[in-house]
Amino acid sequence: MSTIAVGKSVPRFDAREKVTGEAVYIADIQFPGTLHVKVVRSTIPHGIIKSIHTEEAEKAEGVYGIITGEKADFLVGICIHDQPPLARRKVRYVGEPVVAVVAETEKAAIKAARLVRIEYEELPHVLNPLDAIKEGAPLIHEDLGSYFHLPTFNPKPGTNIFHHYHVEKGNIEEGFRKADVIIERNYSFPHIAHAQIEPHGAIARWSKGNELHIYSSTQAPFIVRSVLSRVFNLPSTSVRVTVPYLGGGFGGKSDLTIEPLTAYVARFFPGKWVKFILTREEMYFGSLIGRGCYSTLKMGFKKDGRLIAAKASMHFAGGAYGDYAINIVTGAGHNSTGPYEIENVYVDSYGIYTNTPLVGAYRGYGHPEAHWQTERHMDIAARELGIDPVALRLKNILKPGSENNLGQIIKESNGNLEASIKIAVNEIGLGKEKRETEEIARDHNVRIIKNTSKGLDRRAIPVITKKEEERFAVGRAIAPLMKSPVMATNAGSSAIIKANKDGTFNLLVSSIDMGQGSITALSQIAAETLGIPVEKVRHYRAADTEVTPYEWQTVASSTTWKAGSAVRKAALSVLDKFKETASKVFDVSPSELEVRDGKVWYGNESIDFKELAKGYVFPDGHAIGGPVIGTGAVVPHGLTYPDKKTGRGELAAEWTFGCQAAEVLVDRKTGRIRVRKFVTVLDIGKAINPLMAKGQVEGAVVQGMGAALNETLVYGEDGRVRNASLTDYKIPTPEDAPEELVTIFLETPQPDGPFGARPLAEHGIVSVAPAIANAVRDAIGIDLYDLPLNQDRLLEAIYQREKGKGGDK
Amino acid sequence: MRYFAPASLEEAINILLEHEGAIILAGGTDVMVEKRSGKIEPSAVVDIKKLEGELRYMRLSDDRLEIGSLTTITDILHWGKLPHEVTSLKDAARVFGCHEIRNRATIGGNIAHASPGAEFASTLLALDATVQLAGKDGKRELSMEDFFLGPGKANMERGEVITGFSVPLLSGSSSCYMRASRVDGMDLAIINCAIRLQDLDAENLAVRAAFGAVAGKPIRIVEAEKLLAREDFEGVKRLLFDTLNPRATSLRAAPMSKKLLAGNLAEDTYKIAKERLAG
């Protein structure tokens, strides 16, 4: 199929604005007379607020007011309403907002905030979810039983469990009885930070007529609107949410975080804009963090390698409030045993309150946690069974016709996992003989797009490496993956396209371009459908609940696939209207018309879009049609609620399958792991913009390497995050990217995706950690179960082994 | 907080003496970070960048290399005339921060800040450099050993300014600097090691070995130097493992890791310095 916009590596439209600094982000917005908020945060992890002393702060220069949670008569939340906008009665983590100081300038607010004194009665606290479910653990929410929650969630009042999701398939006991080899291990994935380049912020104003307008760097303007209109008891029309450019989200700005606080505080100052921008440090405890999963996985195999039973129990440290993590618990539960067909499955996934910052969405949404356990496990199992790890996986993968844990049947059109694995194996050099990747793709009858990026020179690599080969060990391994989005069954998207008289078009959606490139990709979809050059489409740069049409939220890698489908429909509806009018001009039926090159054709005669955009004017001056606006809307196909007992149902709207592979170099003396080559193969249906698609995967891989090798939030005994800065929380830099980064896309079209596209943006992160850890095992023979695989962990393991104290299993 | 940008060294010294709680601002890559975090609250800032004419230089003279305190890390990295004896300075500059930081950060600021893991602290210590100070009573010169007192503490009087460093260029010598870090891109050292070797005769080598981020200040470990001179690397590892006592609160690495890394880093650093000695 020859195309004019889709499938082309169009450079992103927002690039120039962003590199020149013209792009406006939340912190840049400055209304006259703006008031600034600084929050006084809890210094203890768990306790009762005895008293709050604000007298001195109130007297400080420039202070407008000091707000506490006392007057907040609502709880925030979507799936479970469990959080006050400012702490009331109790604090539940170090960093919880207790008092908001509102002042003329940010400086004045900071100064006054230092004068606020809060007295607490400390309560015992718990940081680890496994401790939090023990008998006698401190209870973080005494009122769990009285919180509103949606019926699909399952809190356990009287405990710290705010959600339990259970999946059952077949008969697990019988499965294990029939198994020849049973393997059980514990795994952990710590809390990590998104480290977006832009800190979160919001600016709110209540009009004197009791209407709220809030600007926010959110991925979810309609969620923010819906929650704010609920808690303030206002019609949707009285709450307006505007989102300017977003500087990175990765899930950390989804759902809602600081918006209820900002709106609640602003309410005390009607007519004034109230601005609350987090500092870099606050991003580690004042917004959302990610992951934090402690799991046990038990698998039963037949001698020949058939995986017949899997039992997973995953414990998520959700933080002090559960609403943000609640769907991750479910999402991880969906795919907790990886891309395999297993007869007997028993999954328990628990969301557990802990006295830590709040866990929310983080690129991968439960899947990196699930794959960390499963893909490590498959490698370990292969060795115990004496079967090649690739062969063991190929024997058990989900294929067309297989039934997944949820009872859904996999179709050919869901993508080609088998080809993905074989290509990854070949690329990383684990195949019996090196073949051309194109040849393997041909065997499987799939289209591929391959790209290789070279890394930068590493300053720190010692010159000595050449001479001491025995010191460095090379290892290679793979880790397949699958991911499905977790979404509301009615998670809709919609789009509006307005035709202009010069043949250009305005595109309005409420998906957020937080760097992933949706402005460009959605414009490409619109242009392709309309049959015009992409430059003729202008995507509105902001989202605004009063202007742009409904979007559930920009999460779940769903924009190109789902919002893109809405855009395509909107473009088709524009064309229908053009044809409708043209049919009257030609006096034929619309079905006899064709659209091509920006014109509507009847045989050899044509009418330009320009002549149809505002309605058609006949030579005598009389007009028909009217200005053309197209709309399009979609909801995910056929999703249902999970069955109460088995947890099964139509829960995944689609899957993206793939496989990752790593080649690592381990320095036995220093415990440093360096990733030399990393391969990602994903069946993405269609690369709408191959350049940006590759960028998404490369970014995801390097971000995943951070979590695999280094990143973890370090808590003190007192529950404080000790490394809340970019000095102490190290994320990878371009110099840390692999020497060779290979990205291969397969294109098995997705039937309900625009031009066959399916989600890909998170997926490059899913199996990074297990691919690296499996390669480390291959290199030095040490199995690791806890992330990150940092120098401390490696050195300790190597040291213990050398002392003959075990380590290796 | 007041801001001054004196045009001469003398003026700078006078302003510092007049204003209690005043601090020097060079590249500002430590000052700005500490000011923002509230770690320092200076009453006045004395920006010495106007003294670049006087204090930003690298000169070779009489078997010594003279480096002005306002010399930036980028200056050092790209200086074509850096003598091979002091290649360790280039090693340190290479791994230092990132482009932007290297362009602003000065060697004087790096030393005055007296951070135990600073790149140039161990490097200059191993090279047996001296630090030159100017104050109200004139100039004085100290060895690096005498200069560093503890974390963030240096042997400097109020009103004193580091003007430069003097590094001996020993014939038949070589040097190397290496660090362990968490990531290969911008990071601070977990620990670091700087070594200078000098050929004494066909059989004997003189070794100076300095370590950073293993104690409250960069330190020479004489026992380790002796073992290195004998190329007893296992001995060095054992010694450092047994004797180092790094603080447990470091966010960069556990004490155990530092103890294990120190000997290996010393061995690597030594070996590269030795290679350089050969040619």
Ligand SMILES: Cc1cc2nc3c(=O)[nH]c(=O)nc-3n(C[C@H](O)[C@H](O)[C@H](O)COP(=O)(O)OP(=O)(O)OC[C@H]3O[C@@H](n4cnc5c(N)ncnc54)[C@H](O)[C@@H]3O)c2cc1C
């Ligand atoms: C992102 C980042 C990365 C960094 N990476 C590294 C790294 O890899 N390695 C490393 O060692 N450091 C690193 N640093 C720390 C810092 O850059 C260095 O210590 C730098 O050399 C300080 O120099 P400066 O000129 O910026 O000093 P300033 O910040 O201006 O001053 C530092 C201190 O020295 C004093 N001072 C400055 N000049 C003089 C003088 N002539 N006489 C007396 N006192 C003086 C100041 O009063 C102040 O107390 C990094 C810092 C940042 C922000």
